[in-house]
Amino acid sequence: MSQHFDIVVIGAGIAGASIAAELAPSASVLVAEGEKFPGYHSTGRSAAFWAECYGGPGIAPLNLASGTWLRDNGFLRQRGALHLAREEDAAQVQAFEDEFAGTGVTIERLGRDDIERLVPGIRPEWTHAISEPLCADIDVGGLHQHYLATARQGGAQLRTNCRLTAARREGAGWVLGFSDGSQCKAGVLVNAAGAWADQVAGIAGTKPLGITPYRRTVVQLRVDPPSDPDLPLVLDIGANFYFKPESGRLWLSPHDETPCEPCDAAPEELDVAIAIDRLEKVVDWKIEALERKWAGLRSFAPDRLPVYGFDPLCDGFFWFAGQGGFGIQTAPAAARLAGQIILRQQRDAMTQGIDVSVYSPARFG
Ligand SMILES: Cc1cc2nc3c(=O)[nH]c(=O)nc-3n(C[C@H](O)[C@H](O)[C@H](O)COP(=O)(O)OP(=O)(O)OC[C@H]3O[C@@H](n4cnc5c(N)ncnc54)[C@H](O)[C@@H]3O)c2cc1C
Structure with missing residues (x-):
């Protein structure tokens, strides 16, 4: 019999790790990573800076909200x-x-x-x-490890060498198949697959967004x-x-x-x-x-804003993609916001000023 998780996150870069850390205390979570090491792709190759303006005015609210958290938790070193x-x-x-x-x-x-x-x-x-x-260097390795550790402490499982290869709707959830031969069931499928986000949408049978x-x-x-x-x-x-x-x-x-x-x-x-x-x-x-x-x-994404939200055409499919050149510096606020949407939680001090509608996949029609 397949194991059942409330939420399966595809990808264990900064996006997958950070959202898993937000979800794990409230739900059973599996993070499936296709590579042997989480962070092998974009997350491990960044230039490691936090800059309020980077990404443009549409990203600034995420940068600002994340910056406070990153600074308070010791992940930033002042540079200018x-x-x-x-x-x-x-x-x-x-x-x-x-x-x-x-x-x-x-x-x-x-x-x-x-x-x-x-x-x-x-x-x-x-x-x-x-x-x-106020521009600062980010301790990217430390931040990524912090999120992976927080996810594990919350009860999330991380499986590496485990690439999503099949996904179909069954009842109110998903039946998922992976490259290591394993299968599982899930209520929600989170697409945090970075450059592969459109491919994962295709596997799940929904429309790619042009990421x-x-x-x-x-x-x-x-x-x-x-x-x-x-x-x-x-x-x-x-x-x-x-x-x-x-x-x-x-x-x-x-x-x-x-x-x-x-x-x-x-x-x-x-x-x-x-x-x-x-x-x-x-x-x-x-x-x-x-x-x-x-x-x-x-x-x-085509408009260079990230995509956070449930797919309007595919039940239980959540986009957490299009992190562009700002995926590390926006991770704290982005993951908090996405976690609150999935878990139907109230906004908190970090996210209350952010207009999430501009990041919704529904904007693509
Ligand atoms: C040169 C460079 C400099 C940058 N500098 C900065 C910077 O200074 N500050 C900043 O904030 N951002 C920076 N960025 C951007 C930042 O690195 C990215 O926005 C961020 O790492 C994206 O994280 P991610 O988790 O979405 O992607 P990734 O880290 O690529 O993670 C996605 C993961 O999904 C996995 N995956 C894909 N398909 C599947 C599947 N089917 N099944 C299972 N797993 C799958 C992949 O193996 C991968 O590990 C930079 C990027 C680059 C390339």
């Missing part, structure tokens, strides 16, 4: 961020400020003297910046002078690069966004070369070695 601009980027600087007006984020304009002080070696054409003083994975590359460089540990996260206002110090090295991304199939993403040489070329146009530092490079997938 600078969005650099040149004289010709004045319209983009203004547009950035206008876009975030009234969202509650903390931003301020800086001039050349401040930029030179914060980024020694900056080239002369970078004359303006918008600062996000598309985009490859993003990061390189680790040794530079001279050595990376100052207090350097802010440095981005440009046109979204062509970002870099930050990490353990005496520099993490640099060309901010690439190449659509691709869900896969074990690997960096392309061209993206690595573009990253280095762009860095050389920003600072006069000497690049001594390219020590590591990796790529991961950021998966977006």
Whole structure:
């Protein structure tokens, strides 16, 4: 006889782990992860920052609500961020400020003297910046482990090497089949499969939402002078690069966004070369070695907002997908909100100011 769970979560990245942690105290939960190690895909490949503006104004409420929790629980380390601009980027600087007006984020304009002080070696054409003083590094491994441990303490089971391969409705619930040959029954099926979210919808017989994975590359460089540990996260206002110090090295991304199939993403040489070329146009530092490079997938719904909610066409199918480039920094509020929807619980202090209708799968008709 198949085991029965109230809720089966597909995927044990930050999305699956965090929602399981919210659900486990109130329901029987299985988390099924296709890989041997949870976090093998996007969650283990992030650039590990929390920035209030990252993802745009539609994500800011999730960033802000999550930031308070992350800071209070010791998962953030203060860094600050600078969005650099040149004289010709004045319209983009203004547009950035206008876009975030009234969202509650903390931003301020800086001039050349401040930029030179914060980024020694900056080239002369970078004359303006918008600062996000509250930007911080996230302890991603610690946060992911915290959620996996909280889920287990709540009674959730985690099965790895266990890929969902079949799902059919039976009565008021689901009969699910997995790649390890096991089967189980479930009341609710949660789709936290990251880049594979549309595939999981297909397995469950419901309509995919057009969630598309985009490859993003990061390189680790040794530079001279050595990376100052207090350097802010440095981005440009046109979204062509970002870099930050990490353990005496520099993490640099060309901010690439190449659509691709869900896969074990690997960096392309061209993206690595573009990253280095762009860095050389920003600072006069000497690049001594390219020590590591990796790529991961950021998966977006067509409108680039995440998707949290029950599928309007398929009973018992819950979307927790489309976490894009902000899935770590939004995890606390997103998981709390999604857990409250599934368990039909009241909103709490963390989620009460968030308009969940903008994230509902029903918006796709
Ligand atoms: C280079 C890069 C930098 C980033 N930087 C940041 C950052 O600084 N801050 C930030 O907040 N975010 C950042 N992100 C985004 C963040 O990493 C993602 O939004 C987040 O990790 C998504 O989490 P997830 O759990 O949805 O996906 P994943 O971590 O990919 O987890 C999905 C899991 O589902 C499993 N799965 C898929 N199909 C099945 C199936 N059929 N059965 C069972 N399991 C299945 C997969 O094996 C996978 O482990 C970055 C991403 C990249 C690539």
